[in-house]
Amino acid sequence: MRSGSVLEQVLTDGKFAVTAELGPPKGADPQVIVDKANILKGHADAVNITDNQTAISRMCSMAAAKIAIEQGLEPIMQMTCRDRNRLAMQADILGAAALGVKNLLCLTGDHQSFGNHPEALGVFDLDSITLIRMVRDMRDVPQFQCGEEITFAPKLFIGAAANPYADPFPFRAVRLAKKVEAGIDFCQTQIIYNVEKFEEFMRQCRELGVTEKCKILAGVAPLKSAGMAKYMKNRVAGMDVPDEIVERLSAAEDAQSEGIDVCVEVINRVREIDGVAGVHVMAVEWEAAVPEILSRAGLRPGSE
């Protein structure tokens, strides 16, 4: 065990892992985290705490992760390269580990032009891959990025994101392989609606040996309406929403229920793909849907 996290234990035991997502509030009220934690508690092995998601300033992921720990959840703290340089990131990593964070998801981060401070300076001192290597070295060597010794290493289960739908497609599995080489233990994918393309991505990952060294959790999310499906199809970078799904939601009497149906179907299909070690349910600002999705998919934390 590298980190002693529940997520690591579940995946190491070969159980099908379930993670969910908890977005911190645009305010300082800890009760928002407590309320969301109460919805997700008992349904997921670990919960991603997003870091200024979509480049919108929010309560920091470290504080929200600490509150989640107090509520009995296991956080996966997200960290983006957009807002901090390597000094600040290493300081936050040590601080988070000291507060009991055991999982860290390393991301480059959405560009600041998408958020509520489009005039901000994007830092991007490191990218996700160089961040991963830095965290791995902090844990395993242990040393800072500069090579100086760390006297008390942060024990972290290291994760990353992968997007099978970005281009150039032949490079996507290669890029995940680079993240594996840099030091990740697990990855969570972009939201999957186009299962066929994801299957091809997974085939490439198996060929590169990625699935042997890294636990891949397939990203899923419920669509709330046909409008949301169209928006994600046309406006969200790196998304692939097939027309048939947009049409299903358009035709449905109860779009929310249909959206949950689609999500459950995707979960059931991706579970059958060789190398998929779990699912990551991203129901941001619709955390209430997560228990129903998992229940209908027959998934409980560490259930298999």
Add this chain to the structure above:
Amino acid sequence: MITAERKPFEQIKAVTDQFENILVVGCNTCVAVCLTGGEKEAEQLASQLRLQRQNDGVGGTVETVTVLRQCENEYVDSVAAQVEGKDLILSTACSIGPQLFADRFPKVRVAPAMNTNMLGVVKQHHVWTEYCAACGDCGIFNTGGICPIVRCAKTLLNGPCGGSQGGRCEISPDVPCVWQLIYDKLASFGLEGNLSRIGGPKNWSKSSSGGPRTMKKEGFEP
């Protein structure tokens, strides 16, 4: 070359209205090539200012002079006679020009008429694109002769992020994904496998983060 665009006239007017005798100084190097701050543009700006000041009842004079390069002491010093008696030097060079004028003529106020943009190339007639971040540590041999530091919105060092689709960057469909360009270029040599090597972390100390940089040519001591 260095590209620069003229500031909106209202901004220039707000500064120049405070001064009586103004010298508009053009630069006949980069800004002349990008048709924004050479002799012709400096004279146009001076004419516009004269007309505006006449209409607004602002007194004083607006004269103009153009030097070959505002980034060199000798050229800047050569217009000392014209600077004499002026209250404001309004430079149409990149930001180097007004800074050097401020340095050489410490008693005269200096204002930039331009916003300096980037180090770019002429992509088409009258279209310039940024190609260099002057990061001080060029590694484009490994990226097909294409710079990811300045041409990727996130200065990525390890291939396209999850927002690259159809060869376009996530920040705008008008912006090419530079990592797609790099991938295609290397693939044309059968070298796309080179991108599986991990790049970085970058040494930014040679870039603007390292403080003001100085270059000395050895063997030519001042």
